[in-house]
Amino acid sequence: MPHDQHDTPYVDAVLAYRRRGFTPFHTPGHKLGKGAPRRLRELVGETCLQADLAMAGAVxxxxxxxxxxxxxxxxxxxxxxxxxxxxxxxxxxxxxxxxxxxxxxxxxxxxxxxxxxxxxxxxxxxxxxxxxxxxxxxxxxxxxxxxxxxxxxxxxxxxxxxxxxxxxxxxxxxxxxxxxxxxxxxxxxxxxxxxxxxxxxxxxxxxxxxxxxxxxxxxxxxxxxxxxxxxxxxxxxxxxxxxxxxxxxxxxxxxxxxxxxxxxxxxxxxxxxxxxxxATHGAELWRAAIAEAEWARERINEIQGLRCLGHEVLAAEGVAAFDPTRLTISALDLGHSGTELETILRDDYAVAVEAADPLAVILNVTFGDSRKDMRVLVDALRDYAARFADARGRREAAARWLRLRPPAFTRQVLSPREAFFAPSVALPLAECEGRVSAESVTPYPPGIPVLGPGEEIGAETVAYLGEAARAQLKVHGPEDLSLRTLRVVA
Ligand SMILES: Cc1ncc(COP(=O)(O)O)c(C=O)c1O
CATH class of the missing domain: 3.40.640.10 (Type I PLP-dependent aspartate aminotransferase-like (Major domain))
Incomplete structure (x- = not known):
């Protein structure tokens, strides 16, 4: 017998716990909010603290x-x-x-x-x-x-x-x-x-x-x-x-x-x-979200200087389907990197994006967004594009980002684990070509490594990381986040 998807057994149990009014001698130490500092109570509210439990001894x-x-x-x-x-x-x-x-x-x-x-x-x-x-x-x-x-x-x-x-x-x-x-x-x-x-x-x-x-x-x-x-x-x-x-x-x-x-x-x-x-309302909720995202995509693509990734991407290699609720927006034609666009949207329009990288910003559209929200976004982008329409001089700088391609994989010399635990030294980046990396380097966003432990460091990787360092790209993984040095297997 399949379960009834209208049921919420876990939510029900937590609600029942809260209703029962237990005297808690278990974690967390704030004891259902009674001992919580005022600022924390202000932030999350009594209701939330009364259900902030670990499972042991509680639900x-x-x-x-x-x-x-x-x-x-x-x-x-x-x-x-x-x-x-x-x-x-x-x-x-x-x-x-x-x-x-x-x-x-x-x-x-x-x-x-x-x-x-x-x-x-x-x-x-x-x-x-x-x-x-x-x-x-x-x-x-x-x-x-x-x-x-x-x-x-x-x-x-x-x-x-x-x-x-x-x-x-x-x-x-x-x-x-x-x-x-x-x-x-x-x-x-x-x-x-x-x-x-x-x-x-x-x-x-x-x-x-x-x-x-x-x-x-x-x-x-x-x-x-x-x-x-x-x-x-x-x-x-x-x-x-x-x-x-x-x-x-x-x-x-x-x-x-x-x-x-x-x-x-x-x-x-x-x-x-x-x-x-x-399970009970997903189809209709996501149909509405798709409609909102498509509404915004169409309007963003009408704004001079902006581009929003759409179904044309289905012609690209390896792309069998596209989730239209993701909005990837580029302002490179207006001379702005994704990071610059993010800052402008945040500071001047109180619009917060999911992520920004040098090339674009990414926004999530879900069933939590209304037409009003989409209008805020589109109006902000229209106003922004009009303010920065004169992009002369900035375009070349922005186009540089497109040339900053992640380097191709070289070869795996050691397993990631062998390299990670091997004796290692930190070398100036310029001297790393031909060495085996002991750490990973992951520009963030999007969180995709460009170098992993155990890989041979090629000339292309050295050049890419040099550019990334000059551009102050945010990275995760290496000990030296400025990328002036890399840790390589000794
Ligand atoms: C493709 C992919 N896998 C895994 C993760 C990790 O997900 P989580 O943040 O839920 O740990 C992310 C996070 O952004 C991701 O983009």
Whole structure:
């Protein structure tokens, strides 16, 4: 008997706890808000503090107990079309870590897209596995990574029959989806599990007007960030899996290993509520969001000097579907980088974007946005474009960003783990060519590494990082964030 998707077993249990009026001798120390400092109460409110519980001793006894959490996870597994679902409190990041640890160990090989999020690279360090990369092309006009093509996937599977799994990131940050059904078939034809980082696709399976989701396409597992585009509280995510090619018992152990032992009930409750909202009203909510996003896209593309990425991207390599609710907006034709556009929108118009990089800004449109919100955005962009219409002199500087292409992968000399733990030295960047990197470098956003531990540092990488340093690009990973030096294997 399938579960009734109108039910919210976890939310109900938290509400019941609050109604009961317990005298709490458990964590957290603020004791349901009674001891909380005034400023914190002002910020989050009594109601929230009265439900700020860890599970032990409160709503349920421990994470190990199978009753309530398992029931809520079963509802979610059914809603997302999986055999097993795990609620996560450290984002899709922790789901990726758990998946890699469950699938691969020292000496194993994984097929990984070069545009993978840094959580996958870090998981390789934890597991000791070695990546073989598939490199999606970069769009010549937008400068953004496209996606893995079916031909690339087939070639990688043929070249590495020993691979323990094939990973793909879909949708990308910009909403570009790979041909998941075809890649799943190719992987399964040679007995390789297919795993999708679907952090940016928690909504896909709930609306037929959105691109096909990973589990429907046949993936063996995926992670989705319920906090990114649904109503999950920040950090909440779910891991979805089926057991035909994966050991679900081992996966469960790895989930426990990578999660806090004090998962927060508000986060769990938010996943439960988000799942119910999607399962019962997802299609109509997302149809409305798509309509709002398309309304804005059309108007933004009419503004001189601005461009908003749209369905034309389907002609690009590796892009089988596009999530129209993601708005990628470039102001390079007005001489502004995405970072500059973000600052102007924030300071002058009180419009806050999802992310900005040198090339563009990215905005999320969801069922939480109304036509009024979209008008605020479009009006702000119209006014901005009129103010900065005279872009002479600025355009060349902006175009420089487009030429700042992530370097091509060189070769993996050591596994990420071997390089990470090897004796290392910090060398001036200019002297790093030909050396093996001991650390990763990830421009943020979008969080896609351009160099991983164990990789040979090529001339192209040295030149790119030099440019990135001059441009003061924000990076994660290296010890020296100014990029004047890099840590290499001694
Ligand atoms: C493709 C991709 N995977 C994984 C993650 C990590 O997700 P979370 O922030 O939920 O840990 C991100 C975060 O931006 C991402 O873009």
């Amino acid at each position: 349920e006894d421990t994470r190990e107990s199978t009753g309530l959490v398992r029931l809520a996870e079963e509802h979610a597994a059914e809603a997302w079309g999986a055999e097993r679902c795990h609620f996560l409190v450290n984002g899709s990041t922790s789901g990726v870590h758990a998946l890699v640890l469950a699938i691969a160990g020292p000496g194993d090989t994984l097929i990984v897209p070069r545009n993978a999020h840094k959580s996958l690279l870090n998981a390789l360090i934890y597991a000791g596995a070695t990546p073989v990369y598939v490199e999606p092309a970069v769009d010549p006009v937008w400068g953004i990574p496209l996606n893995v093509t079916v031909a690339q996937a087939v070639a990688a599977l043929r070249a590495h029959p020993q691979a323990k799994a094939m990973f793909v990131t879909s949708p990308t940050y910009n909403g570009l989806c790979a041909d998941l059904p075809a890649i799943a078939s190719a992987a399964h034809a040679v007995g390789v599990p297919f795993i999708v980082d679907q952090a940016w696709g928690p909504h896909l399976c709930f609306c037929p007007d959105l691109p096909v989701d990973a589990m429907t396409a046949g993936a063996d597992a995926c992670v989705v960030s319920t906090h990114k585009l649904l109503s999950g509280l920040t950090q909440s995510a779910v891991l979805l899996a089926r057991g035909k090619r994966l050991n679900l018992a081992r996966l469960e152990s790895m989930v426990k290993m990578t999660q806090s032992t004090s998962p927060q009930v508000l986060m769990y409750a938010s996943i439960d509520a988000a799942r119910q909202q999607m």
